[in-house]
Amino acid sequence: MTGAPHRFAPIQRLLHWLMAFCIIAMLFIGVGMVSTVAPKYLPLILIHKTLGVALLILVLARLALRLRLGAPPLPADLPPAIKLGARLSHLLLYGFMIVMPLLGLGMLWAAAYPVVLFGGIEIPALLPQSDRAHTLLWNAHVYLGLAFFALVLLHVAAALFHALVRRDDVFATISPLPQEERMNPAE
Amino acid sequence: MKLPGRPERSSLGALILIAAVLGCSAAAFAFTAGWLSPGRLTPDRMIAALTPPSGPPLGHRRNHAKGICFTGTFEANGNGVELSRAKVFVQGRYPALGRFNLGTADPNAVDATVRVRGLGLQISAADGETWRMAMINPPVFAVSTPDAFHDLLVAAGKKDPEAMAAFIRANPEFAAFAAWAKSAPWTASYAEEPYNSLNSFVFTNAKGDEHAVRWSLVPAATPVPITQAELDKRGPDFLEQDITERVKSAPQRWTMVTTVADPGDPTADPSRAWPESRRKVQVGTLVVQRIEPERDGPCRDINFDPTVLPQGVSVSDDPFPAARSSVYRKSYDLRASEAADYPRSGAAKP
Numbered sequence A: 001m002t003g004a005p006h007r008f009a010p011i012q013r014l015l016h017w018l019m020a021f022c023i024i025a026m027l028f029i030g031v032g033m034v035s036t037v038a039p040k041y042l043p044l045i046l047i048h049k050t051l052g053v054a055l056l057i058l059v060l061a062r063l064a065l066r067l068r069l070g071a072p073p074l075p076a077d078l079p080p081a082i083k084l085g086a087r088l089s090h091l092l093l094y095g096f097m098i099v100m101p102l103l104g105l106g107m108l109w110a111a112a113y114p115v116v117l118f119g120g121i122e123i124p125a126l127l128p129q130s131d132r133a134h135t136l137l138w139n140a141h142v143y144l145g146l147a148f149f150a151l152v153l154l155h156v157a158a159a160l161f162h163a164l165v166r167r168d169d170v171f172a173t174i175s176p177l178p179q180e181e182r183m184n185p186a187e
Numbered sequence B: 001m002k003l004p005g006r007p008e009r010s011s012l013g014a015l016i017l018i019a020a021v022l023g024c025s026a027a028a029f030a031f032t033a034g035w036l037s038p039g040r041l042t043p044d045r046m047i048a049a050l051t052p053p054s055g056p057p058l059g060h061r062r063n064h065a066k067g068i069c070f071t072g073t074f075e076a077n078g079n080g081v082e083l084s085r086a087k088v089f090v091q092g093r094y095p096a097l098g099r100f101n102l103g104t105a106d107p108n109a110v111d112a113t114v115r116v117r118g119l120g121l122q123i124s125a126a127d128g129e130t131w132r133m134a135m136i137n138p139p140v141f142a143v144s145t146p147d148a149f150h151d152l153l154v155a156a157g158k159k160d161p162e163a164m165a166a167f168i169r170a171n172p173e174f175a176a177f178a179a180w181a182k183s184a185p186w187t188a189s190y191a192e193e194p195y196n197s198l199n200s201f202v203f204t205n206a207k208g209d210e211h212a213v214r215w216s217l218v219p220a221a222t223p224v225p226i227t228q229a230e231l232d233k234r235g236p237d238f239l240e241q242d243i244t245e246r247v248k249s250a251p252q253r254w255t256m257v258t259t260v261a262d263p264g265d266p267t268a269d270p271s272r273a274w275p276e277s278r279r280k281v282q283v284g285t286l287v288v289q290r291i292e293p294e295r296d297g298p299c300r301d302i303n304f305d306p307t308v309l310p311q312g313v314s315v316s317d318d319p320f321p322a323a324r325s326s327v328y329r330k331s332y333d334l335r336a337s338e339a340a341d342y343p344r345s346g347a348a349k350p
C-alpha cells in the first residue's frame, strides 16, 4: 500500500463537493429553465451558462490534480466487477462534466446566438451557424443531461451503500470532514 | 460485518433510506422539469397554442412565419448616449440585419389576411456585440401578461364564438388592441409601417442613471391608406414584392424614437400605452439597403430574441421579454431541426 494515499487530498475533496453541489444545481436549473416562461427564465439561463463554463474550467483543473495526486485504492474485498464498475462510472462522470458544457456552448454557437455570461463576458463563437450541428448538439445536451442525472443518482446510491451498508472506508476517502488520518489495520 | 450481497437486518433500514433518497431526488427533478405539473405554462405549451390545426409550419418560425430578409445600416446620431451606454448609440454607422414579417403561423398566408406586421432587427457594434429586437405595428400589445397571451391563442383557436367572448370578459385590456385592429388603416407596404417595441426595457447611461424606455421605428415613407379588399386584389405576396422593389430603387428609412417613462408609468404592461406627453429622443435612423428572400437569406438563421441586449440596455419588470426569449428559443430549436422541410436552394449550407 506504500505510496497510495488513504484519502483524496483536501483540494480534491473540496473540489468534489463544490462541483457536486454545482452539477446537481446545473441539472435542476437546466430542466427548470426550459419548462418555464416566467421572468426567472432569464436569471436561470444566465446562471446556467456562467456556472457551466466555470465548471468546465474547474473539471480540467480537477482532472490535472487527479492525474498528479491519484486516488486511494478501493477496498481490497470489493469484487473485481464492482471495482471495474466504480472506475468506469467515475470515468463517465468526468466525461459528462467535460462534454456537457462543450455541448451547451456549441449548441449556442451553432444557433448564431451570442454567449454572454454574467458580468457581460462574451465568449466568441468557435462554430459557424449550422442547422444540423445545432440539432445534434441540442439533442445531445438534452439527452446526455438526463443520462448524467441518472448516473449521479447511481453514484450517490453507491456512495450511500458504501457508507451505510458495507460500512467500508470508501466514503471516508472523499468525506468533506477533516478526519484523523487513521491507519486501517484491516488492510 | 462486511458481507456484500447479504444485508443484515440493520442494513434494511439503510437500504430503505437509500431508496428514499433516490426516490425523493428523482421526484424533485421531475417536479422541477414540470413533468408533474401539466398546468404549468411552458414554452412547449405556448408553441402548441400557436400551432394551427393544420399542423406546425415545419422548418419555419412558429409565429411571424412569413417574412423576408433585409440588410442595411443603423445610423446613430449620438443623442442616445445620454440615455444608454450601448455602443451603437455612439454617433456612427453600424451594420443592421433584419426581417420584415407577418404575425401569423402560416408561412404562405395571404398578406391581406394578417393584421399584425413585424420587424426583427439586429444591430452590431464594432466589437461584435449585438442587440436584437422584434417589433410590431400596433400601438399596444393585445394582452397584459404572457399567460393571457396563451389564453388568447387558445380562445382564438376555438370554433365556439363564446370562447373569444369569455376571453374578452376576462381580459378587458384586449379592447385597445381590438379597436386598433378594427379601425386603423391598412397600408400596402412594409415601408409605411411603424414598428414598436411595446415591451419596456431599461437604459443605463455611463453615469449609471437608469430610465425605463420603449422605442419605435417611425417610417420616413408616408403611409397611404388602403382597404383590406384592395390589398387583397394586389396579390397574396404583394408586401414582399413591394418592399423588394422599393428598396431596389432607393434605401428605405425609419427614425428610431425612444420614449422615456415617467415614474409610475405602466412599464410592466405592454397593453397600456404611456401618455403622449412623455419625453421622446430620436437616437438614429435605420436604413434598409438590400432585400433577400428568407430561404437563403441572412435573417433565416437568426433568433430575434428581444433579450439579446448590449451593455447599457437590460430588461425591465415587463414579463414579456423573458417569456418571448424562452419560446423563441424553442421555436428556433424546432425550426432548425426541421430544416430539411424548408430546404435551402443552393448547395450552400446543410
Ligand code: HEM
Binding pocket: A016, A019, A020, A021, A023, A024, A066, A071, A072, A074, A090, A091, A093, A094, A097, A152, A155, A156, A159, A160, A170, A171, A172, A173, A174
Ligand atoms: C451528492 C452526493 C455525492 C456523494 C455522496 C459522493 C460520494 C463520492 C465518494 C464516496 C467517492 C469516492 C469514490 C472512491 O473512493 O473512488 C466519490 C468519487 C467521485 N465523485 Fe462523488 N459523490 C457525490 C456527488 C457527485 C457528483 C454530483 C459528481 C459529479 C459528477 C461526483 C463525481 C465524482 C467523481 C468523478 C469521483 C471519482 C473521483 C476520482 O476517482 O478522481 N460526485 N464520490
Ligand code: HEM
Binding pocket: A023, A026, A027, A028, A029, A030, A031, A034, A048, A049, A050, A051, A052, A053, A055, A097, A100, A101, A102, A103, A104, A105, A108, A115, A138, A141, A142, A145, A146, A148, B329, B330, B333
Ligand atoms: C455541467 C454542465 C451542464 C449541465 C449538467 C447542463 C444541463 C442541462 C440540462 C439538464 C438542460 C435541460 C435539457 C432539457 O431538458 O431540455 C440544459 C439545457 C440547456 N443548457 Fe445546459 N448544462 C450544462 C452546461 C451548459 C453550458 C456551459 C451552456 C452554455 C453556455 C448550456 C446551455 C444550455 C441551454 C441553452 C439549454 C437550453 C436548451 C434548449 O434550447 O432547449 N448548458 N442544460
Ligand code: HEM
Binding pocket: B046, B050, B060, B061, B062, B063, B064, B067, B099, B100, B101, B117, B118, B119, B120, B134, B135, B136, B141, B145, B146, B149, B196, B197, B198, B199, B270, B302, B303, B304, B320, B323, B324, B327, B328, B331, B332, B335
Ligand atoms: C408571450 C408572448 C409572445 C409569444 C409567445 C411570441 C411568440 C413568437 C414566436 C414563437 C416567434 C418565432 C421566433 C423564431 O422562431 O425565431 C415570434 C416572432 C416574432 N415576434 Fe413574438 N411572441 C410574443 C410576443 C411578442 C411581442 C410583445 C412582440 C412585439 C412587440 C412580438 C413580435 C414578434 C416579431 C416581430 C417576430 C418575428 C421576428 C423574426 O423576424 O424572426 N412578439 N414570436
